[in-house]
Structure formats: structure tokens, C-alpha cells
Amino acid sequence: MKTISTFQRLKDSNEKIAMLTAYDYSTAQVLDKAEIDGILVGDSLAMVALGYENTYNITIDEMLIFIKAVSRGAKNSFIIGDMPFMSYNLTVEQGLENAGKMIKAGANAVKLEGCNEHILTLIRRCTESGIPVLGHLGFTPQLMNTLGGHKIQGKTSDKIEIILESAKKLEQAGCFGVVLELMPADSAKYITENLKIPTIGIGAGKYCSGQIVVTDDIMGKFTDFTPKFIKKYANLHDTVLNGIQEYKNEVKSERFPTEKESFELDEKEKAKLSEL
Ligand code: KIV
Numbered sequence: 001m002k003t004i005s006t007f008q009r010l011k012d013s014n015e016k017i018a019m020l021t022a023y024d025y026s027t028a029q030v031l032d033k034a035e036i037d038g039i040l041v042g043d044s045l046a047m048v049a050l051g052y053e054n055t056y057n058i059t060i061d062e063m064l065i066f067i068k069a070v071s072r073g074a075k076n077s078f079i080i081g082d083m084p085f086m087s088y089n090l091t092v093e094q095g096l097e098n099a100g101k102m103i104k105a106g107a108n109a110v111k112l113e114g115c116n117e118h119i120l121t122l123i124r125r126c127t128e129s130g131i132p133v134l135g136h137l138g139f140t141p142q143l144m145n146t147l148g149g150h151k152i153q154g155k156t157s158d159k160i161e162i163i164l165e166s167a168k169k170l171e172q173a174g175c176f177g178v179v180l181e182l183m184p185a186d187s188a189k190y191i192t193e194n195l196k197i198p199t200i201g202i203g204a205g206k207y208c209s210g211q212i213v214v215t216d217d218i219m220g221k222f223t224d225f226t227p228k229f230i231k232k233y234a235n236l237h238d239t240v241l242n243g244i245q246e247y248k249n250e251v252k253s254e255r256f257p258t259e260k261e262s263f264e265l266d267e268k269e270k271a272k273l274s275e276l
Pocket of ligand 1: 021040041042043044045082179181202212213214
């Protein structure tokens with residue numbers, strides 16, 4: 001069973017942390033079988049599983065349905081629930097209550113984006129209450145409008161120092177790790193080397209303590225857009241499409257179902273039926 005100690009142990013022993021997203025029971029089962037270190041039920045599911053344009057419209061109640069499904073499928077992985085937009089931004093009490101709902105739904109920890117006094121207080125209250133928190137800095141999709149769009153972060157030494165300062169505050173407040181999204185590899189390296197807690201990179205190069213990507217992106221299942229930092233390990237979209245076209249053709253040409261996929265009526269009943 002993986003815990004927050006697994007993350008720190010892996011960082012301290014220089015073994016990379018491998019994380020992926022999952023939103024449903026069967027994907028969680030596969031990730032668990034592969035002994036993935038951590039599963040994020042990311043708010044990316046708003047686009048990938050629900051077809052929204054961005055992450056703004058997913059609610060805490062919707063997130064809970066997916067966390068419950070993943071926690072039924074993954075018995076050994078460490079499950080992190082992504083706190084959706086406006087589920088923790090109003091008050092510390094609101095954030096704590098919603099983080100608690102994620103734990104009750106089966107998550108082992110929660111992830112929050114950004115770093116300000118409100119977020120730092122919330123992280124302290126969560127960790128004091130037994131809720132581990134993963135931070136998220138660099139490009140933070142929930143702050144996309146104030147960041148001025150989907151832009152690479154930490155491109156100058158001043159900006160890198162600001163991200164490092166925030167990361168240290170998250171560490172101090174009790175985060176067990178921090179996601180670094182969309183920044184040059186050397187920026188993430190500098191931040192990683194100056195923190196005690198592990199960094200989990202996404203589009204942040206090879207020097208982070210670990211990596212996370214959206215499973216549907218690397219498996220070639222979600223094809224609306226593919227970020228530059230994605231490597232495809234399979235092409236599930238085409239595999240599924242080919243299989244479905246073959247099924248359709250076999251139904252139309254009456255090659256499916258065959259006797260093999262059918263149930264037999266016994267001979268006596270068959271004879272009776274023909275006399276009706
Ligand atoms: O929502 C998400 O999937 C994320 C990434 C870090 C993978 O936040």
C-alpha cells in the first residue's frame with residue numbers, strides 16, 4: 001500500500017515517481033496492476049471524460065463520483081483527488097469541508113493549485129486534520145485567465161525564484177509534494193534541487209522527482225488536442241475505432257453473433273416450438 005512516505009522515500013533514494021490520471025474503475029484497475037505510484041483523479045476529466053472545453057465547470061459533486069469509481073478499482077495505489085475550481089477558493093472552511101468529502105469518497109490526499117495566504121492556511125488546516133495535500137505550481141489551469149493563457153512558466157531567473165519561493169511555502173505549510181507544470185527543464189531542476197519534498201513534473205522535463213501525465217493522452221485515446229510534452233505509448237483511438245467498425249460490419253453482414261455467442265434451446269423445446 002502506497003502512502004505519502006512512499007513519495008518521500010522514492011525522492012530520497014533517487015528513484016523516479018511514476019504517476020498517471022484515472023477517472024474510472026477499469027482504468028484504475030490497470031494502473032493498480034502496473035503498480036503506478038500515485039493516481040490523480042484530475043479535474044482534466046472535465047475535458048477528457050465529460051467533453052467540457054476547460055476545467056472550470058466541473059463541480060465537487062461530479063468529482064466525487066469519479067473518485068469513488070477509481071477507489072473501487074485501485075486497491076494499492078495512492079489516490080489523489082483534484083479539488084475543482086471554486087471548491088476551495090471561497091473560505092478555508094469551504095476548502096476543508098470539500099477536501100474531507102474527497103477523502104470520504106476514497107481519495108488518500110487532495111491537490112490544490114496555486115500559493116497565496118488563503119491556500120497556505122488551507123494546506124495547514126488540511127494536514128492538521130489528516131488530509132495530505134499535493135501542491136501545484138507553474139502553469140495552473142484553474143488560473144489560466146489570470147496567467148494570460150496557456151503559457152510556459154518560469155522562463156527567467158526572476159520567475160524561477162518566485163516559483164521556488166512559493167514551492168518552499170507549500171513545503172513549509174505541509175504539502176507532501178508539488179506538481180510543476182509547463183516550464184523549462186532547467187527551471188524545474190533548480191526548483192527540485194532546492195526542495196526537500198518531491199516535485200512531480202508535467203511538461204517540466206526530466207529532472208523532477210517524478211512525472212505525471214493524462215493517461216488518455218499517452219494512450220492515444222483522447223485526441224482533441226495533444227500537448228508537445230506527450231509521448232504516445234499506444235493508439236487506443238484507432239484500435240477502438242477499428243474494432244467498432246469491424247463489429248458494425250459483422251452485424252450488418254450477419255457474421256455476428258454466431259452459434260458460439262448464442263444460447264441453445266434444448267431439442268424437445270425446439271420441436272414443441274416448431275409445432276406452435
Ligand atoms: O487535472 C489533471 O489531470 C492535472 C495534471 C497535473 C495531470 O492536474
